[in-house]
Each structure stands twice: as C-alpha cells, then as structure tokens.
Amino acid sequence: MKVKMILPSLTEAENPYWRPIKYSLFPPLGLATLASYLSEEDEIDLIDHT
Numbered sequence: 001m002k003v004k005m006i007l008p009s010l011t012e013a014e015n016p017y018w019r020p021i022k023y024s025l026f027p028p029l030g031l032a033t034l035a036s037y038l039s040e041e042d043e044i045d046l047i048d049h050t
Helices: 030-035
Strands: 002-007 043-048
Touching: 002 030, 030 043
Parallel strands: 002 043
Antiparallel strands: none
C-alpha cells in the first residue's frame, strides 16, 4: 500500500474569526510516529511543508 503523509506549514491566524494554530499541537515527529504503525511492506512518503 502507498501512503502519503503531509505536515502542512502552520501559521498564526490573522483573521479574528479563525482560531490561532499552535505548532505545539502538531509535533514534528507526529507523522513519523504514525508511519511506524504501518507495515514494513508499505511505501510511505512523508512531506513536511514547514
């Protein structure tokens, strides 16, 4: 199975109607941790847009 995991670039919300996103809610190794639960036969593509 092919899996693509994307960590989007996160910026603070400038619009008062949007909640600010805190980077601490999305740890940098979060995708790698999730990928570790997949099978060794799976093809994993991790993309970090930070």
